[in-house]
Amino acid sequence: xxxxxNGLERAFEIVAGTAPQAILIVxxxxxxxxxxxxxxLIFQYTTDELHxxxxxxxxxxxxxxxxxxxxxxxxxEESIPNPEPIELITGITKKGIPFQLKLNVASIQPDVPHLKxxxxxxxxxxxxxxxxxxxxxxxxxxxxxxxxxxxKSKTExxxxxxxxxxxxxxxxxxxxxxxxxxxxxxxxxxxxxxxxTEQDKFVLTTFKxxxxxxxxxxxxxxxxYLSNSFEKEPWTPELKNYLWSRGFRSYLVLSLKKHxxxxxxxxxxxxxxxxxxxDQIEFLNGIAQDISDALDNLELEKMHxxxxxxxxxxxxxxxxxEAKAHIxxxxxxxxxxxxxxSDEACRIYGxxxxxxxxxxxxxxxxxxxxxxxxxxxxxxxxxxxxxxxxIKFHRIVRPNGEIRNIGADSSFDVDDDGKPxxxxxxxxxxTDKLNSAAALNQSEANLRLIIxxxxxxxxLKDINGEFIxxxxxxxxxxxxxxxxLVEKHWTExxxxxxxxxxxxxxxxVIRSGKATILRDFIFVxxxxxxxxxxxxxxxxxxxxxxxxxxxxxxxDITDQKLAExxxxxxxxxxxxxxxxxxxxxxxxxHNLRAPVANxxxxxxxxxxxxxxxxxxxxxxxxxxxxxxxxxxxIRDMNKILHLRESINVQREVxxxxxxxxxxxxxxxxxxxxxxxxxxxxxxxxxxxxxxxxYFHSIFLxxxxxxxxxxxxxxxxxxxxSTKIHENGFELVFCDNGIGIDLEKYRDKIFGLYKRFHTSAxxxxxxxxxxxxxxxxxxxxxxxxxxxxxGTEIRIYFNDNK
Amino acid sequence: MNKNSSPDIILVDDDPICxxxxxxxxxxxxxxxxxxxxxxxxxxxxxxxxxxxNPIANTxxxxxxxxxxxxxxxxLLNELKExxxxxxxxxxxYMLSSSLxxxxxxxxxxxxxxxxxFEKPLNRFDFLTTGxxxx
Numbered sequence: 001x002x003x004x005x006n007g008l009e010r011a012f013e014i015v016a017g018t019a020p021q022a023i024l025i026v027x028x029x030x031x032x033x034x035x036x037x038x039x040x041l042i043f044q045y046t047t048d049e050l051h052x053x054x055x056x057x058x059x060x061x062x063x064x065x066x067x068x069x070x071x072x073x074x075x076x077e078e079s080i081p082n083p084e085p086i087e088l089i090t091g092i093t094k095k096g097i098p099f100q101l102k103l104n105v106a107s108i109q110p111d112v113p114h115l116k117x118x119x120x121x122x123x124x125x126x127x128x129x130x131x132x133x134x135x136x137x138x139x140x141x142x143x144x145x146x147x148x149x150x151x152k153s154k155t156e157x158x159x160x161x162x163x164x165x166x167x168x169x170x171x172x173x174x175x176x177x178x179x180x181x182x183x184x185x186x187x188x189x190x191x192x193x194x195x196x197t198e199q200d201k202f203v204l205t206t207f208k209x210x211x212x213x214x215x216x217x218x219x220x221x222x223x224x225y226l227s228n229s230f231e232k233e234p235w236t237p238e239l240k241n242y243l244w245s246r247g248f249r250s251y252l253v254l255s256l257k258k259h260x261x262x263x264x265x266x267x268x269x270x271x272x273x274x275x276x277x278x279d280q281i282e283f284l285n286g287i288a289q290d291i292s293d294a295l296d297n298l299e300l301e302k303m304h305x306x307x308x309x310x311x312x313x314x315x316x317x318x319x320x321x322e323a324k325a326h327i328x329x330x331x332x333x334x335x336x337x338x339x340x341x342s343d344e345a346c347r348i349y350g351x352x353x354x355x356x357x358x359x360x361x362x363x364x365x366x367x368x369x370x371x372x373x374x375x376x377x378x379x380x381x382x383x384x385x386x387x388x389x390x391i392k393f394h395r396i397v398r399p400n401g402e403i404r405n406i407g408a409d410s411s412f413d414v415d416d417d418g419k420p421x422x423x424x425x426x427x428x429x430x431t432d433k434l435n436s437a438a439a440l441n442q443s444e445a446n447l448r449l450i451i452x453x454x455x456x457x458x459x460l461k462d463i464n465g466e467f468i469x470x471x472x473x474x475x476x477x478x479x480x481x482x483x484x485l486v487e488k489h490w491t492e493x494x495x496x497x498x499x500x501x502x503x504x505x506x507x508x509v510i511r512s513g514k515a516t517i518l519r520d521f522i523f524v525x526x527x528x529x530x531x532x533x534x535x536x537x538x539x540x541x542x543x544x545x546x547x548x549x550x551x552x553x554x555x556d557i558t559d560q561k562l563a564e565x566x567x568x569x570x571x572x573x574x575x576x577x578x579x580x581x582x583x584x585x586x587x588x589x590h591n592l593r594a595p596v597a598n599x600x601x602x603x604x605x606x607x608x609x610x611x612x613x614x615x616x617x618x619x620x621x622x623x624x625x626x627x628x629x630x631x632x633x634i635r636d637m638n639k640i641l642h643l644r645e646s647i648n649v650q651r652e653v654x655x656x657x658x659x660x661x662x663x664x665x666x667x668x669x670x671x672x673x674x675x676x677x678x679x680x681x682x683x684x685x686x687x688x689x690x691x692x693x694y695f696h697s698i699f700l701x702x703x704x705x706x707x708x709x710x711x712x713x714x715x716x717x718x719x720x721s722t723k724i725h726e727n728g729f730e731l732v733f734c735d736n737g738i739g740i741d742l743e744k745y746r747d748k749i750f751g752l753y754k755r756f757h758t759s760a761x762x763x764x765x766x767x768x769x770x771x772x773x774x775x776x777x778x779x780x781x782x783x784x785x786x787x788x789x790g791t792e793i794r795i796y797f798n799d800n801k
Numbered sequence: 802m803n804k805n806s807s808p809d810i811i812l813v814d815d816d817p818i819c820x821x822x823x824x825x826x827x828x829x830x831x832x833x834x835x836x837x838x839x840x841x842x843x844x845x846x847x848x849x850x851x852x853x854x855n856p857i858a859n860t861x862x863x864x865x866x867x868x869x870x871x872x873x874x875x876x877l878l879n880e881l882k883e884x885x886x887x888x889x890x891x892x893x894x895y896m897l898s899s900s901l902x903x904x905x906x907x908x909x910x911x912x913x914x915x916x917x918x919f920e921k922p923l924n925r926f927d928f929l930t931t932g933x934x935x936x
Contacts, residue, residue, distance in 0.1 A: 586902060590868050594816065594899040594921070601822040601922025608829050615825060622818040 160192030350398025369395035457554035479526025685722035706735035814866035
């Protein structure tokens with residue numbers, strides 16, 4: 001496939017060349033037409049070897065879809081986590097070693113119909129682009145017309161007027177005038193002009209030229225003067241502004257001589273900067289010479305002969321140029337009804353050129369494509385009404401049935417009374433140009449499609465930060481279409497918190513002139529998903545304009561990042577589990593062993609000889625107590641182990657009010673004995689969908705703690721309430737107990753078998769259980785306390801559904 | 802040091818059964834020793850601190866449990882650091898624990914105030930290693 005030479009191709013090369021995947025493009029003949037360096041690396045073939053190779057040599061299992069113009073293959077060597085199932089395929093290296101690859105295929109079938117829809121536009125554009133050949137034809141026609149004018153003209157003024165008219169009508173210059181400069185007063189003194197506005201005329205007649213300016217130079221040297229960059233001329237700003245405002249972009253002054261000395265100036269203006277190439281100026285200079293000769297030659301006959309000779313010469317040149325440029329000319333005389341076409345015009349219409357090339361109206365009428373006849377007729381009729389020039393683009397059918405696209409322009413020949421007596425014009429065959437334009441467009445469409453298919457997000461912005469190009473993946477990030485994004489400034493689509501990062505990166509790219517990578521760029525896309533990118537930006541020049549731009553390629557590393565985050569989360573979980581296991585083993589080593597050690601100790605002490613009966617009784621009681629402690633520890637262990645497994649229990653609506661009512665009943669005596677009071681306020685969050693047994697245990701442990709750690713002679717008051725927060729809710733337990741010195745014990749407060757008071761009973765499991773259960777439910781717990789004032793425990797759940 | 806003068810013994814443990822056991826064992830081994838028992842480590846700490854201000858000539862042997870509420874055995878020793886010279890002079894401190902955690906043993910070896918570490922239950926052989934000069 002031919003990749004066209006523009007910025008896109010360069011972008012494609014950079015992106016595909018540095019892509020982590022191997023990228024192949026295969027045509028419908030199963031041949032590889034493109035491969036990136038990664039392919040060579042994997043398969044060990046060089047790029048040259050791969051080019052044109054049948055795909056089955058490296059991917060024997062790959063099936064080509066014949067309906068598809070081309071297919072683009074992405075091959076992944078590494079097993080990057082990917083949520084979408086990917087086809088696995090066997091690849092064979094140059095040495096014949098088979099291995100597994102992940103394959104992603106995209107079809108390249110560019111949408112061609114839009115080209116047809118734009119045919120008319122393309123035709124017109126191409127007609128305008130008919131470039132140098134057409135220009136040359138114009139100039140030749142111009143020359144030919146001048147020759148005729150020289151023959152016909154009888155006075156200098158008439159010749160000058162004809163000259164100006166021909167220059168504008170055939171030479172396609174904007175205006176043309178002939179000046180007979182007044183060298184004393186530095187006035188242009190125009191003696192003839194064509195297409196000049198009243199203001200042009202006023203400027204021409206009043207403007208005083210500078211001796212070093214165009215007119216002065218030409219009159220002094222006899223050479224021509226060309227300006228196609230007005231901004232560089234030492235003219236007054238008023239004159240420059242005036243020329244700009246008239247749309248002129250270039251200006252040529254030719255010297256007309258009499259007796260070999262500069263006599264007058266021929267001035268032409270064009271709205272194109274590039275209309276005057278060196279060849280064309282040479283040619284125009286030749287015409288100026290002809291006219292100078294004509295001016296010199298007072299003997300009409302001599303002038304006549306010279307002109308005829310010149311006309312013949314130019315006619316021959318014209319024929320050659322027409323053939324070369326596929327541009328033909330034609331002329332019709334209304335009086336005789338005879339239409340004549342040039343040789344090339346005949347060929348365009350599909351006829352062999354003959355001696356006279358006579359062409360009847362009916363021949364032309366049948367040549368026009370039936371579908372286009374309406375358009376052609378309408379254009380001609382409109383032109384005829386005003387006797388104006390006209391350019392038509394339409395199809396013709398050659399006698400052999402072949403359809404061609406042509407452009408045809410026409411001008412009326414008008415006699416001295418202003419009546420038309422004929423028409424002439426040019427006809428150019430645009431079929432080949434259109435085909436190549438279509439091929440060019442298709443090639444560009446292919447390239448765009450390929451870049452759209454690349455997994456990376458690609459952007460191209462100019463040095464000011466305005467988007468020139470972005471592929472589909474990039475546009476999708478912002479939920480925009482390319483048409484919406486292009487020419488926007490990047491700050492219009494990014495949130496302001498990204499400005500600093502992006503500015504810094506861009507500045508570094510421009511400063512270093514090298515590709516620069518920005519890692520872990522975090523971005524929330526239009527769908528609200530958090531995405532991670534490695535952004536590679538490199539400076540580049542836009543083909544043609546030589547303007548600096550920044551090419552950005554965003555590699556989506558979201559999957560890797562999420563996997564990494566998941567890994568970190570898992571690691572955290574493992575660390576925390578490990579910590580609780582460690583706690584568990586500490587508990588085993590201490591709390592389980594303490595009663596065992598006691599029993600062992602008692603049994604050895606019982607052997608001592610001098611024990612009293614009282615001692616023995618105490619020791620026996622010690623065994624019983626130790627056995628109970630042992631039992632309790634084992635029961636606690638069982639609870640904890642069970643707790644960790646029961647998180648999958650069915651959830652239900654837990655009403656806090658009901659829960660407290662149930663607990664009041666089961667705590668009954670204990671609460672009454674201590675004259676304890678439980679106050680509740682659950683109006684902000686009366687219930688929660690969760691695991692009831694957990695909440696039961698949490699409430700029970702916290703209420704029991706408040707009763708256990710009450711102040712002496714102060715009846716316990718426990719306040720329980722719920723508070724709604726922005727992203728969740730809080731359960732608050734408040735008591736008036738003895739409190740805990742948090743300065744000392746903050747780290748240990750929720751530890752297993754940690755006790756902080758010797759004055760009260762407690763097995764050190766309560767808060768540990770509460771914390772474990774809260775965390776199992778996805779909540780968090782915090783404590784604040786003042787010794788001898790009370791304790792407040794807050795349980796936060798990040799959810800308020 | 803007088804052979805007949807038995808050392809004073811202080812037991813610090815929150816577990817009453819353990820204290821009873823150790824008391825019986827010590828009475829058997831050192832019938833003339835004066836035994837003081839603390840089940841609250843904070844109280845024990847204040848007692849020890851006061852004793853250092855008016856030290857008695859006799860060496861005191863302390864059996865200090867590690868795992869206690871309010872103030873663990875290690876925390877108690879930490880508080881005594883300021884008086885390390887005197888404490889080393891008058892106290893012979895043995896750590897006592899039912900824990901099988903090897904770190905406790907390591908800590909005992911490196912702590913300058915600690916003379917040794919015993920796993921519970923305490924037995925006769927342990928007493929022999931506390932220094933035969935007293936027995």
